[in-house]
Amino acid sequence: MQKAYRHSRTTEGLNITEEMLRLHSIARQLGDQISLAKAFVVIAKESNNLQFAWELSAQIRNLQVLLSNAATRQTPLTVEESETAILDMALLLYHAQQLHYDSSTMIMRLKSKIQSLEEQENSIREKSSKYGQIAAEEVPKSLYCLGVRLTIEWFKSSNIQRKLMEAQKLRDNYLSHFVVFSDNILATSVVVNSTALSSNHPDMVVFHLVTDEVNYAPMKAWFSLNDFRGVTVEVQKFEDFIWLNSSYVPVLKQLQDSETQNYYFSGNNDNGRTPIKFRNPKYLSMLNHLRFYIPEVFPALKKVVFLDDDVVVQKDLTQLFSIDLNGNVNGAVETCMETFHRYHKYLNYSHPLIRAHFDPDACGWAFGMNIFDLVEWRKRNVTGIYHYWQEKNLDRTLWKLGTLPPGLLTFYGLTQPLDPRWHILGLGYTNVDPELIENGAVLHFNGNSKPWLKIGIEKYKPLWNKYVDYSHPLLQQCNVH
Structure with a gap:
């Protein structure tokens, strides 16, 4: 009589029919009950109804044991062995409905839980991004030590200062000229060393390095003390460029603007709405521009090849100088094939100036390994184009981040796509196809995880480390490893 009563109440509450108890549907019904009961366990715990959550969990285990036994003996469940468990679970599910654990309540609570988890995830991601950015910007003590020791070497040794280079080579357009703008001595050394070791004729290679006043003496000392297979290395500091002043250079003008300084250096301008990566002061660095x-x-x-200081060269690059740019100024590897980096990813197409002048689906390309035809550059006044767009973006409404967006605007219609094997990107933030790495001419550690930092991607560090002589006395004194 009691079983009949329970069966009647269950049928009334959960609409269980005799058809659902037929032999062929028992396993499916058990599975459905388990899924629903698991959802109710979550809601019961959220409602602090721990006793009911325990009862549901116990009955879930009972049903799972039935299914497991049937699977082990490889015979279907029978009505006789499963009816009691099904009805007991049905009563618990009916009780859950009486507690308003119905589908609409469950959906609302799950949505609330999901929203809470998303907020937690966003908070964690923001903190992770912030700390990752700080770690990426921090100069390791070992590299700071290296700069100090090299500065001492420079000023105490008149022999190093008197070391002469062949000035004629610096202007000889029959040679291969490479340009690097950097304040990182070790990273720049890796670029020069890897290029030298990969070159078929290193004596025909000239590197032009530009740094700042702080790093000028140590940079000069390092490249005077070390030989790179006969590669010629020139070091300059941008403070010596008389033409580089705020009346000519928009970025210097922006640096003197109090609102811009507040935006990049204090971060108090928009109540934290702008992500930290957009507020990095390095994007106003003259070495970057x-x-x-x-x-x-x-x-x-x-003609020059421009290289970022976070690259490794593993093929002879002299062939770049013979590539026909078809009247264009910039030769670069496009990035819109697999990663879909098109113009609309970098620029604000809600702005009428951007909409009017640029195709949103135009293919983006990468800085870091570029061949520049300086004859065409001067003829087309490319620097003037860059100034125009920088002046238009004083309020940061055309783009927010870095030098690539203004580069895309400046070299729009003036860029010749190169074979993708010339420039392999992503080694500083993602996984890269090993075949691409093996066949690539230039490997770019773009991203926060630079190979000289502790946060560098471990599996890619050897590609960079092999161009550093860690037995060098100065590196050992500074514990560079």
Whole structure:
């Protein structure tokens, strides 16, 4: 009589029919009950109804044991062995409905839980991004030590200061000229060393390095003390460029603007709405923007290869100088094939100036390994184009981040796509196809995880480390490893 009563109440509450108890549907019904009961366990715990959550969990285990036994003996469940468990679970599910654990309540609570978890995830992601950015910007003590020791070497040794280079080579357009703008001595050394070791004729290679006043003496000392297979290395500091002043260079003008300084350096301007990566002061660094002034920096040169300081060269790059750019100024590897980096990813197409002048689906390309025809650059006044867009973006409404967006605007219609094997990107933030790495000419550690930092991606560090002589006395004194 009691079983009949329970069966009647269950049928009334959960609409269980005799059809659902037929032999062929028992396993499916058990599975459905378990799924529903698991959801109710979550809601019961959220409602602090721990006793009911325990009862549901116990009955879930009973049903799972039935299913497991049937699977082990490889015979279907029978009505006789499963009816009691099904009805007991049905009563618990009916009780859950009486507690308003119905589907609408469950959906609302789950949505609330999901929203809470998403907020936690966003908070954790924001903190992770902030700490990762701080770690990426921090100069390791070992590299700071290296700079100090090299500065001492420079000023105490008149022999190093008197070391002469062949000045004629610096202006000889029959040679291969490479340009690097950096304040990182060790990273720049890896670029020069890897290029030298990969070159078929290193004596025909000239490196033009530009740094700041703080790093000028140690940079000069390092490249005077070390030989790179006969590669010629010139070091300059941008403070010596007379033409580099705020009346000519928009970025210097922005640096003097109090609102811009507040935006980049204090972070108090928009109540934290702008992500930290957009507020990095390095994006106003002159070393970062000198790439737009290469003809002014090197007035005697006709063609150069520009390299970022976070690259490794593993093929001979002299062939780049014979590539026909078809009248274009910039030769670069496009990035819109697999990663879909098109113009609309970098620029604000809600702004009428951007909409009117640029195709949102135009293919993006990468800085870091570029061949520049400086004759065409001067002829087309490319630096003037760059100035125009920088002036238009004083309020940061055209783009927010870095030098690539203004580069995309400046070299729009003036860029010749290169074979993708010339420039392999992503080694500083993602997984890269090993075949691409093996066949790539230039490997770019773009991203926060630089190979000289503790946060560098471990599996890619050996690609960079092999170009550092860790037995060098100065590196050992500074514990560079």
